[in-house]
Amino acid sequence: MSAIWICGVDEAGRGPLVGSVVAGAVVLDSNHPIEGLRDSKKLSPAKREFLFEQIVSNAKAWGIGEASAQEIDQINILQATMLAMRRAIEDLTTRLGAWPDKALIDGNRCPELTIPAEAIVKGDSKEPAISAASILAKVTRDRQMMVLHEQYPQYGFAQHMGYPTEFHFAALKQFGACDQHRRSFSPVRNVLEVNA
Incomplete structure (x- = not known):
């Protein structure tokens, strides 16, 4: 069998x-x-x-x-x-x-x-x-996020792995979204609307 x-x-x-x-x-x-x-x-x-x-x-x-x-x-x-x-x-x-x-x-x-x-x-x-x-x-x-951190160090991905932390929110407000941000997620969408 x-x-x-x-x-x-x-x-x-x-x-x-x-x-x-x-x-x-x-x-x-x-x-x-x-x-x-x-x-x-x-x-x-x-x-x-x-x-x-x-x-x-x-x-x-x-x-x-x-x-x-x-x-x-x-x-x-x-x-x-x-x-x-x-x-x-x-x-x-x-x-x-x-x-x-x-x-x-x-x-x-x-x-x-x-x-x-x-x-x-x-x-x-x-x-x-x-x-x-x-x-x-x-x-x-996590390995993907480390690569993304190299490309976009301003967001601090190595620290929070993309999760919604205060640092991440602050970076989003300051720099806007990168091409890998999920635009359907409300924190990202809200920042894009404010910066539009």
Whole structure:
């Protein structure tokens, strides 16, 4: 009998005002267990980076998908999150060579998929495969924000990762929005209207 492949899926970056929403998808390998998997938000950046490399090296398969700031503005953040999750599973499927048997999705809703899926609230604390997916998504998005920080240092992305902080609001007011800001998000939209 062939092994059953359970894929954990999670996202990072629904709340920020800038950049893509990123999703990870992971099928763990029972022959290569990874110690220390937990919700990415409860790990230090250094620990997340370490586990990222462990997951990429030891998982049966993994995938990353994203939806851009422009896509978020076109279809809204919820639909963009679902799109990023589908893309992550498709990326994983390419590496796995087949569709996983089931997807476990962090949260309270599932993207439309051709395979069975189950939404698990706080799944990143309950299911190791979802924890692994949350780490892939978080590290990938944080790395993207560091690149964006190099391009637009005035916004302080390296400090707040695009989240709505006082510093970020002040920079938005002073400099306006960059091309990666999500114009459908009210704090960005309000600044653009004031500066129009």
